[in-house]
Amino acid sequence: MKTRTRTDELQRAFERARSEGRPACMPFVLAGHPGKARFPDVLGQVAAVADVVEIGLPFSDPVADGPALARAARAALAEGVSLNWLLEVLHARAHEAGAALVLMSYLNPLLAHGLDTAVRDLAEAGVAGLIVPDVPFEESGELAVCCARQDLALIPLVSPLTSAPRLARIGATERGFLYAVSRTGITGGQTLATDLDDYLTRVRAATKLPIACGFGIRSRAQVERIRLHADGFVVGTALIEAIERGDDPARFLSELRPETRS
Amino acid sequence: MIRAHTELLLSPPDANGRFGSFGGRFVPEVLFEALLGLEEAVRIALPDPGFRASYAQELTSFVGRPTALTHARQLSEAWGAEIWLKREDLAHTGAHKINNAVGQALLARRMGKTRVVAETGAGQHGVATAAACARIGLPCRVYMGAIDAARQSVNVQRMELFGAEVVCVHDGDATLRAAIDEALRAWAEEPSETFYLIGSAVGPHPYPWLVRELQSVIGHEARAALLAQAGALPDVAVACVGGGSNAIGLFHAFRDDASVDLVGVEAGGRGPGRDAASIGSGSPGVLHGAYSFLLQDNSGQVRETHSVSAGLDYPGVGPEHAALAASGRASYVSATDEEAIAALRECARLEGILPALESSHALAGARRLAHGNFRGKRILVNCSGRGDKDLDILRTECGA
Numbered sequence: 001m002k003t004r005t006r007t008d009e010l011q012r013a014f015e016r017a018r019s020e021g022r023p024a025c026m027p028f029v030l031a032g033h034p035g036k037a038r039f040p041d042v043l044g045q046v047a048a049v050a051d052v053v054e055i056g057l058p059f060s061d062p063v064a065d066g067p068a069l070a071r072a073a074r075a076a077l078a079e080g081v082s083l084n085w086l087l088e089v090l091h092a093r094a095h096e097a098g099a100a101l102v103l104m105s106y107l108n109p110l111l112a113h114g115l116d117t118a119v120r121d122l123a124e125a126g127v128a129g130l131i132v133p134d135v136p137f138e139e140s141g142e143l144a145v146c147c148a149r150q151d152l153a154l155i156p157l158v159s160p161l162t163s164a165p166r167l168a169r170i171g172a173t174e175r176g177f178l179y180a181v182s183r184t185g186i187t188g189g190q191t192l193a194t195d196l197d198d199y200l201t202r203v204r205a206a207t208k209l210p211i212a213c214g215f216g217i218r219s220r221a222q223v224e225r226i227r228l229h230a231d232g233f234v235v236g237t238a239l240i241e242a243i244e245r246g247d248d249p250a251r252f253l254s255e256l257r258p259e260t261r262s
Numbered sequence: 263m264i265r266a267h268t269e270l271l272l273s274p275p276d277a278n279g280r281f282g283s284f285g286g287r288f289v290p291e292v293l294f295e296a297l298l299g300l301e302e303a304v305r306i307a308l309p310d311p312g313f314r315a316s317y318a319q320e321l322t323s324f325v326g327r328p329t330a331l332t333h334a335r336q337l338s339e340a341w342g343a344e345i346w347l348k349r350e351d352l353a354h355t356g357a358h359k360i361n362n363a364v365g366q367a368l369l370a371r372r373m374g375k376t377r378v379v380a381e382t383g384a385g386q387h388g389v390a391t392a393a394a395c396a397r398i399g400l401p402c403r404v405y406m407g408a409i410d411a412a413r414q415s416v417n418v419q420r421m422e423l424f425g426a427e428v429v430c431v432h433d434g435d436a437t438l439r440a441a442i443d444e445a446l447r448a449w450a451e452e453p454s455e456t457f458y459l460i461g462s463a464v465g466p467h468p469y470p471w472l473v474r475e476l477q478s479v480i481g482h483e484a485r486a487a488l489l490a491q492a493g494a495l496p497d498v499a500v501a502c503v504g505g506g507s508n509a510i511g512l513f514h515a516f517r518d519d520a521s522v523d524l525v526g527v528e529a530g531g532r533g534p535g536r537d538a539a540s541i542g543s544g545s546p547g548v549l550h551g552a553y554s555f556l557l558q559d560n561s562g563q564v565r566e567t568h569s570v571s572a573g574l575d576y577p578g579v580g581p582e583h584a585a586l587a588a589s590g591r592a593s594y595v596s597a598t599d600e601e602a603i604a605a606l607r608e609c610a611r612l613e614g615i616l617p618a619l620e621s622s623h624a625l626a627g628a629r630r631l632a633h634g635n636f637r638g639k640r641i642l643v644n645c646s647g648r649g650d651k652d653l654d655i656l657r658t659e660c661g662a
Contacts, residue, residue, distance in 0.1 A: 063290065095473040108564070134551070163298075166294075193359075
């Protein structure tokens with residue numbers, strides 16, 4: 001019997017969405033939001049309708065995030081949310097089926113845990129990929145080695161400002177997917193890049209990996225536009241805000257999800 | 263005559279922006295290309311005779327350099343050592359911050375940037391940036407923690423008079439660290455148009471290197487003036503360290519003088535756990551773009567800091583200081599709020615010089631050295647700024 005690897009899990013998630021004629025639905029939830037007690041339920045609800053769930057680990061100085069995510073992170077930290085706490089939650093739900101999991105964490109909490117240990121613990125908790133927003137490609141060497149050892153995909157980010165030579169180097173990454181930031185600036189903005197189509201076309205030409213597009217995605221119309229060029233869409237701030245309003249996260253995601261095309 | 267920058271480009275960090283294992287470029291992808299562009303501009307501008315001439319010209323005619331070197335006779339007598347003060351408090355806008363602000367503003371103009379953003383702690387960097395941008399003709403926005411804005415309200419007023427827009431940051435700890443978080447976000451919104459004018463030798467490469475080069479005028483002037491006035495080098499050079507720009511600017515000229523000890527004085531605040539001594543009480547980690555020492559909990563969350571001095575109230579430190587500490591070339595001690603205030607009072611009464619609370623940490627460190635291994639020795643202290651901005655705090659802290 002062939003062992004199914006963790007990075008295969010991500011590939012399967014994108015393939016399943018593609019076979020159903022839709023972009024992969026990739027919600028972002030923040031560990032411990034909205035409160036430690038409710039988080040496992042939120043994760044379960046979201047994982048049931050998503051293809052890939054991005055779980056954010058709160059950090060005290062989230063410089064890539066806008067006010068909504070920064071506020072949510074502060075609240076979670078005040079409740080004592082940490083990587084160890086998240087690992088316990090993930091182990092408790094390990095038997096549950098559903099979406100593939102990716103962790104988004106700033107570098108310092110991973111360094112404090114020990115890079116190698118952190119990556120191993122995440123892999124053992126069923127996480128398939130890692131996104132570290134303050135580690136650009138050029139600083140990713142050590143982390144990439146740790147991830148390769150545990151068969152975890154280290155997901156690189158590109159932005160509309162990424163130059164052609166760097167896009168080519170980053171696009172040559174072999175595992176997981178490419179995270180194309182939809183705009184300059186931070187999470188939670190209201191608009192997408194004006195030259196989004198051209199930009200995503202350039203990204204497509206630079207990689208064989210699936211492309212996930214995120215930052216500032218709030219509406220079905222935006223998802224329809226992104227699906228022309230990308231294989232998945234990430235919804236972060238809009239989902240966090242919906243959860244804070246008391247909306248059902250699964251329903252919110254279903255409303256964003258475009259109709260299946262056959 | 264300005265001797266500034268005869269030794270420019272000495273010992274830059276490596277190609278990845280590392281001083282030993284410290285430094286680097288830990289920023290979101292959206293800022294990475296901006297850093298590459300800045301690095302290229304720095305590499306071309308720093309050795310360029312045209313850029314150097316206009317920078318030297320501004321240092322002379324706008325900043326008022328060279329600043330004096332004062333033999334502090336009465337402090338020397340009181341402390342039992344030969345105390346010399348490098349008088350950055352005499353620089354325009356009242357602190358060493360202007361050296362860096364003018365240099366970076368010139369660079370911003372040269373790069374064709376249309377606006378400047380900056381962060382500020384005590385307000386000194388904000389005031390320097392606002393003044394430099396007014397002088398050079400660039401619009402400028404300064405992010406300042408709400409707590410700092412309250413305790414340094416005069417500086418807010420000064421910035422506004424210079425035409426800067428001051429944005430109070432209420433998020434997070436509402437001090438320098440939150441202001442940097444916010445300035446980085448503002449930069450990320452429009453990295454192609456915006457120049458981030460960082461105020462200390464912190465942040466991602468090439469900032470720690472650029473700021474050091476622009477501040478090294480302090481050490482070069484002090485070294486030459488001491489040789490001229492005392493006929494000898496100091497036995498030890500002392501400076502306060504928050505992010506560490508005045509200290510790295512002082513230290514760099516003495517780096518290869520093996521006989522000169524280098525001592526940085528961090529903010530000991532109200533004691534362990536209520537301090538801002540990143541090297542003394544912190545551990546290596548990544549904050550604001552660089553791998554360096556920082557104050558953090560076991561989970562890698564950056565912890566709250568305290569110092570009576572807003573300019574030192576920061577949980578990180580420039581990566582070159584981390585490297586100097588690791589190599590043993592410089593050593594780092596701390597002074598408490600109380601020691602700094604006592605040193606401020608002593609300096610004011612005995613020398614007729616009112617140092618900033620930040621600089622008073624360096625004086626408190628020097629006092630301890632004079633009472634220890636450096637009794638009777640020649641101690642050079644960087645008086646990095648003047649204390650007028652701190653009068654309200656002094657009144658609150660000790661009913662002055």
